[in-house]
Amino acid sequence: MASAFRPSAARILASRPASAIRFLPQTRVAAFHASQRSQILPAGPQVVIGGVNDPAPIPPTSAAHGSYHWAFERLIALGLVPLTVAPFVAGTANPALDAALGTALVLHSHIGFDACVTDYFPNRTYPKLRTFMVWLLRGATVTAAVGLFSFQTNDVGITEGIKKVWKA
Template sequence: MFSKGLMQRQALRTLHQTGSRSLTIPFLSTLPQNPGGVKGDVNDAVKPPAPSRIHGSLHWDFQRVTSVALLPLVGSSLASGGDISVVADSILATMLLGHVYVGFQSCIIDYIPARVYGKNHNYAMYLLTLGSLFAGVGIYKLETEEEGLTGLVKKLWTVNRSTEAKQ
């Protein structure tokens, strides 16, 4: 029905149209960008950014350490049926919060870069830190006043069975 050349032209036209669209978040203001993202002239030397271990390898290492540390903590709580000590439960909740914080921080760095969004990048980082502080307070209250994180998961896991048994 369609010729091969027509389909190839359609695909090429679609590719050209998608390449010209701007990949920005519509409701956030952006900083003016140079054409093609190039600063200066063609003959100017490239100035690479200053190396920083915090923005690269340490961030990556911390995320890997938290993910590896979560394995035995989650495994021990699963093996014991949710009855682990308060200390182990607190460490599990804190490591989980740290892992989630670093993961969301990576998402903000990747998708809301400071060179494009300027101060909105900083606002996103502040909101992440504020939310993490509130989550830390919530973890503290959960550990001191309730049964802890594993107790909460255990309640959520068995709530369906108890409501079915009553009916």
């Protein structure tokens, strides 16, 4: 709230005559930048496929990438809320709830990271890297599922593990 009463830099500069405002030669004024811009990776290939007046290709229809896919994502996300809270409210460690929670966590994570791979590695621009990233995601998903299954069957389980970490 105190910043609302502080005079802004624009008001201070506007109140001074133009001859009094001087910037040093090495001074750069940049809004919302704390450092200079640096490019981490080179830009992807700049290729135009087809002509200017060609229509955009219509992708093949698939129920897995349409409204059913979106509904399944929302169902998993909403299902995580009661699955996360129920074991702690009930006060008992139920292996069925732990298994459902572990499955929902793995599915939710896989769907989210798959969306990241789809967004950041387009198939048209990076076909080989996209294939590698998809298989890397599948391997990580299987590894996480096997790890959670092993933790559930050979150790205390997800909710008891969280309770022990919380109290530690």
